[in-house]
Amino acid sequence: FLDKTTVSITCATEGAAIEYSLDGGKTWNPYTGAFDATASGEILARATADDMLPSHEARTEVVREYLSGDVTITVDEQEAVTVITINGPAGAAIYYSLDGAAEKLYNGPLTLTNDTQAVINGQIKAYALESGKRPGAESVRDYQIKFKPEVTGIDGVEADQEAGSVRVEGNSIIVPEGAQTFDIAGRRVNPQGLPRGIYIVRLASGKAVKAVVK
Incomplete structure (x- = not known):
């Protein structure tokens, strides 16, 4: 009991x-x-x-029994990479399952990558097992793996390292100082909170890159 x-x-x-x-x-x-x-x-x-x-x-x-302690799941969502860390009672074995797959013994942070052009959603479950105790309460956490935005040069315009300063985060385009953003019809737009589509970022140097908001 x-x-x-x-x-x-x-x-x-x-x-x-x-x-x-x-x-x-x-x-x-x-x-x-x-x-x-x-x-x-x-x-x-x-x-x-x-x-x-x-x-x-x-x-x-x-015979009185005791539950193992709880675990804490931390999710660090970066661009195209999500790192999951699980902490539990000292000396306890921690078991986890990703998206309903078979349980595995946790041996350190999990690095999940995304090589697609779509957000990947998932769920992780984990619990601790201390010696002489019953398994602890199951902890559940949802996670996402963001994709790396597609940023390429425009036909006829060279895209060099300067283009790397342009990136897409969610539905916003992050641009360097002095850059201007235009929609595909050539109208200047605010790079924040954009609908899905193709946009042109004109850099201060005069070069341009294409940014795709998925």
């Missing part, structure tokens, strides 16, 4: 008086009804009745 267990004692002899001991028979308590045991140990019981010899002692053992 985990917290407590209920102990009931009966005797086949009607009217018999029952008593029990929790300390190996050193002291005896009159049994007046079911009681809760909250610690591991042996319980003794015996009965007496008028004009009869005392009964043999009945013995049973109860």
Whole structure:
């Protein structure tokens, strides 16, 4: 049992008086009804009745068990890479499962990558197992693996290292100082909170790059 267990004692002899001991028979308590045991140990019981010899002692053992401690799942979502770290009680073994797959023993941070052009959504479950204890409560955490945005040069315009300063985060385009952003029709737009589409970023140097908001 985990917290407590209920102990009931009966005797086949009607009217018999029952008593029990929790300390190996050193002291005896009159049994007046079911009681809760909250610690591991042996319980003794015996009965007496008028004009009869005392009964043999009945013995049973109860064992209190404990749950392992909780785990904490930390998710660090970066561009195209998500790192998952799990922490638990000192010395405990930690087991985890990604997206319903078979359980694995956790040996250190998990690095999940994304080589597609779409966000990957997933879920991780984990719990701790300490020696001599039951498995701890399961911790569940959702995660995402963001994709690396596609940023390429425009036909006829060289895209060099300067283009690397342009990147897409969600539905916004991060641009360097002095750059201007235009939609595909050539209209200047605010690079923040954009709908899906193709955009042109004109850099301060006069060069341009294409940014795709998925």
